Amino acid sequence: MQIPLRVEFVNGQSADVDAIFIDFIMFESESGKSVVKFENDMKLTDLAWLAWHAEKRMGKTSLKFKPDWVSTVKTVEARTDSEGATPLES
Numbered sequence: 001m002q003i004p005l006r007v008e009f010v011n012g013q014s015a016d017v018d019a020i021f022i023d024f025i026m027f028e029s030e031s032g033k034s035v036v037k038f039e040n041d042m043k044l045t046d047l048a049w050l051a052w053h054a055e056k057r058m059g060k061t062s063l064k065f066k067p068d069w070v071s072t073v074k075t076v077e078a079r080t081d082s083e084g085a086t087p088l089e090s
Helices: 021-033 037-039 046-058 065-072
Strands: 003-009 014-019 073-076
Touching: 003 037, 003 046, 014 046, 021 037, 046 065, 046 073, 065 073
Parallel strands: none
Antiparallel strands: 003 014, 003 073
């Protein structure tokens, strides 16, 4: 399971990250929510947290999620990868 994400920053830069298993486990630990319910109950904060955690895991940011990292972001969107897989496909 993975969610390919594109982060657009307010400074005009962008980053593609993939939220993977460890990001989902950490999300569930931090939020108390199940990723299984994402398709029906995903909030913008959830999507942003996954993008932030993936960036943090990859060493691309050392900022705290709120308010530091979030204040640098213009948008976070799920993207379709080059093989045509859609978000939440295994």
